Amino acid sequence: MENISVMEIEQQEIKNFKIDLITKKDQDGSLIPLLQSAQESYGYIPEKAIYYISELTGIPAADIYGVITFYAQFRLKPLGKNLVRICEGTACHVNGAKRILAALEDELGIGVGETTDDGIFSLQSVACLGCCSLAPAMVINEETHGGLTPDKIRKILRKYRNGQKN
Amino acid sequence: MKEVKVGLGTCGISAGGESVYKEIINEIEANHLDVKVIETGCMGRCYDEVLVEVVDEAKKSFLYANVTPERAKKIVLAHLMDNNPVKEWIVNVNNDGTIEDLFNKQVRIVLRNCGIIDPRSIDEYIAYNGYQAIQKVLKEYSPEEVIDIAIKSGLRGRGGAGFSSGMKWKFARQAEGDKKYIICNADEGDPGAFMDRSVLEGDPHAVLEGMMIAAYAIGADEAYIYARAEYPLAIKRLRRALKQCEERDFLGKGIFGSKINLKIKIKEGAGAFVCGEETALMASIEGKRGVPRLRPPFPAQKGLWGKPTNINNVETYANVPWIILNGAEAYAAYGTEKSKGTKVFALAGKIAKSGLAEVPMGITINEIVYDIGGGIKNGKKFKGIQIGGPSGGCIPATMGELKIDYDEINKTGAIMGSGGLIVLDETTCMVDLARYFLNFTQNESCGKCTFRRIGTKRMLEILERITMGEGKENDIDILEELAHKIQAGSLCGLGQTAPNPVLTTIRYFREEYEAHIIDKKCPAHSCSALLTYSIIPEKCNGCTLCAKKCEVNAITGELKKVHFINEELCIKCGKCYEACNQDAVEKI
Numbered sequence: 001m002e003n004i005s006v007m008e009i010e011q012q013e014i015k016n017f018k019i020d021l022i023t024k025k026d027q028d029g030s031l032i033p034l035l036q037s038a039q040e041s042y043g044y045i046p047e048k049a050i051y052y053i054s055e056l057t058g059i060p061a062a063d064i065y066g067v068i069t070f071y072a073q074f075r076l077k078p079l080g081k082n083l084v085r086i087c088e089g090t091a092c093h094v095n096g097a098k099r100i101l102a103a104l105e106d107e108l109g110i111g112v113g114e115t116t117d118d119g120i121f122s123l124q125s126v127a128c129l130g131c132c133s134l135a136p137a138m139v140i141n142e143e144t145h146g147g148l149t150p151d152k153i154r155k156i157l158r159k160y161r162n163g164q165k166n
Numbered sequence: 167m168k169e170v171k172v173g174l175g176t177c178g179i180s181a182g183g184e185s186v187y188k189e190i191i192n193e194i195e196a197n198h199l200d201v202k203v204i205e206t207g208c209m210g211r212c213y214d215e216v217l218v219e220v221v222d223e224a225k226k227s228f229l230y231a232n233v234t235p236e237r238a239k240k241i242v243l244a245h246l247m248d249n250n251p252v253k254e255w256i257v258n259v260n261n262d263g264t265i266e267d268l269f270n271k272q273v274r275i276v277l278r279n280c281g282i283i284d285p286r287s288i289d290e291y292i293a294y295n296g297y298q299a300i301q302k303v304l305k306e307y308s309p310e311e312v313i314d315i316a317i318k319s320g321l322r323g324r325g326g327a328g329f330s331s332g333m334k335w336k337f338a339r340q341a342e343g344d345k346k347y348i349i350c351n352a353d354e355g356d357p358g359a360f361m362d363r364s365v366l367e368g369d370p371h372a373v374l375e376g377m378m379i380a381a382y383a384i385g386a387d388e389a390y391i392y393a394r395a396e397y398p399l400a401i402k403r404l405r406r407a408l409k410q411c412e413e414r415d416f417l418g419k420g421i422f423g424s425k426i427n428l429k430i431k432i433k434e435g436a437g438a439f440v441c442g443e444e445t446a447l448m449a450s451i452e453g454k455r456g457v458p459r460l461r462p463p464f465p466a467q468k469g470l471w472g473k474p475t476n477i478n479n480v481e482t483y484a485n486v487p488w489i490i491l492n493g494a495e496a497y498a499a500y501g502t503e504k505s506k507g508t509k510v511f512a513l514a515g516k517i518a519k520s521g522l523a524e525v526p527m528g529i530t531i532n533e534i535v536y537d538i539g540g541g542i543k544n545g546k547k548f549k550g551i552q553i554g555g556p557s558g559g560c561i562p563a564t565m566g567e568l569k570i571d572y573d574e575i576n577k578t579g580a581i582m583g584s585g586g587l588i589v590l591d592e593t594t595c596m597v598d599l600a601r602y603f604l605n606f607t608q609n610e611s612c613g614k615c616t617f618r619r620i621g622t623k624r625m626l627e628i629l630e631r632i633t634m635g636e637g638k639e640n641d642i643d644i645l646e647e648l649a650h651k652i653q654a655g656s657l658c659g660l661g662q663t664a665p666n667p668v669l670t671t672i673r674y675f676r677e678e679y680e681a682h683i684i685d686k687k688c689p690a691h692s693c694s695a696l697l698t699y700s701i702i703p704e705k706c707n708g709c710t711l712c713a714k715k716c717e718v719n720a721i722t723g724e725l726k727k728v729h730f731i732n733e734e735l736c737i738k739c740g741k742c743y744e745a746c747n748q749d750a751v752e753k754i
Contacts (some may be wrong), residue, residue, distance in 0.1 A: 031453035072437030091514035132514030133212035
């Protein structure tokens, strides 16, 4: 392992992560909140963040990696500009989510868990968004779209692609 | 002064509630009206969102459904300014002026404040008897008396397992140790369930008050709320509620002027279904991988960081203040012999009125589906319900008179679960639904138990094969054998119940499995590999729409002449079926 000092952590963008590292490092059970903080600051969890956390908390990097890969929320790679999350909940499933996912994959040219080459879209699936009355539903960034049809998917994606919504 | 309430739970916001809210504020300001605008939680009628309620000077309520910003403007101008309610958009007032009971057959205990108060305001919660119960408890009851009330009320864990909450508290109270913890399980992970989210968004203080009472009962001075990170609004409102409590010394040192200390912290989950299991949840709070461990020792003896811990679900805690204020007998008056009180269900799927409903235990499936849910949407036939999420099962429509309580549901092979209730119609394929749940449980297995990890994978492969038309004659037997082994060989409740969706569908819909395996047909016309599309000549008017939509040029025919689908070219994408507005394309 490289010997990295916390002081080397880049200044501005990850200030919050740095503050969290310093204030939470000795708290019990702080690993998951620290990883959440790193992901919020960087957009993903870079390798160096694992070493920063390891150095300060004394938790071996391998254990941290084990926790990261256990939880669906954490990612080790950056995301595209727009995050499309398709709901695969029961209500969405019985209302035709499979066809919606097929249309999304078709339109974006990527599968679940992937990012388009131009970095505009990342596609993820979630177990349930909890807005079952809008089924089938998806969330792009923070905005929920419900009552989806394959045609509607194409129209919505085009809007984001054309940069009308970022 | 008139009041306007806008439903801004996740469901309301998803349907465009925020722009309606802004429009109302703008119009009220532009016209200098003296009206109080309240942002409130889920009103339960998710299918009618965005909902806006106008309460006039005489306290008469008018509920507007499907409000858009344009409609909102008209409501402000007509109703708020000129006292002319816009009748055609109002859902709770009949033409003859009588008020319709929107909560027909419902009893609102957990949801008592949801959609009524502003969840961001502690004063509103207090105005609706909030924090009266904890003060009563601190002044009048010993911890043992509180436990006694909880036991007498018959309250059982609303997270799904249905264990007596009072008994759980008793065990934690009796456990030795000077440090004890309270945990609120808000990791609502079942697909199709959104009750806890709505309570946290609509009435966060009720959950906090319930936790305070439980903490006093077991003697805990530290508490955690483990909330799903996928519920950002719920977490935001909880944080605000916690801060308000701390500012007023409702939490912290010497709460409400007593000698009791209590600190509540929020822990955000990181996206793992298995963390809804109590021992996995505690591992996750400790910062580890969320893997369940063997019980005993139960959390009441050895829980978080090895200390006695009491874990209840959101809905369970939300019941507690009501029980304290109204008495155990009042609560136990609702329900059946062994299942007391009410249960909140999230109705979704093929139902006309999806949303939240709180009903007394013992209500029948038919009452929920027809009287509350308005029946099946699009005039289709009711086939059954799926209850209890991935640990639950399917109950056929023929058992519609079944009374819903813990024990009756258990007898069917399903479980009550947390309260997700998905309504299925004739177009739902039960084999595919079983495959769907197996896919979910298989993905979400933590990997600790071999039978769960590998057994569900094998079951999934078999189900996938069946839905692809490649089922083998003894597949059903193998599925059942694997299912029983997984039940026996799994450590936690999630593993033991994972085969339930398969077992119940085999039990009640065996003929559908056989149709897939033997006849290579999907009776619900849902499994695309087992379908053929064809055009009914009598109905086809030759509009060419289907041929235009077909991406593989499998449809031939001239304008205004009957079209034809070439089965060999057809990839069964179903686009022609959706495109035809003459209903001339059929699935066989």
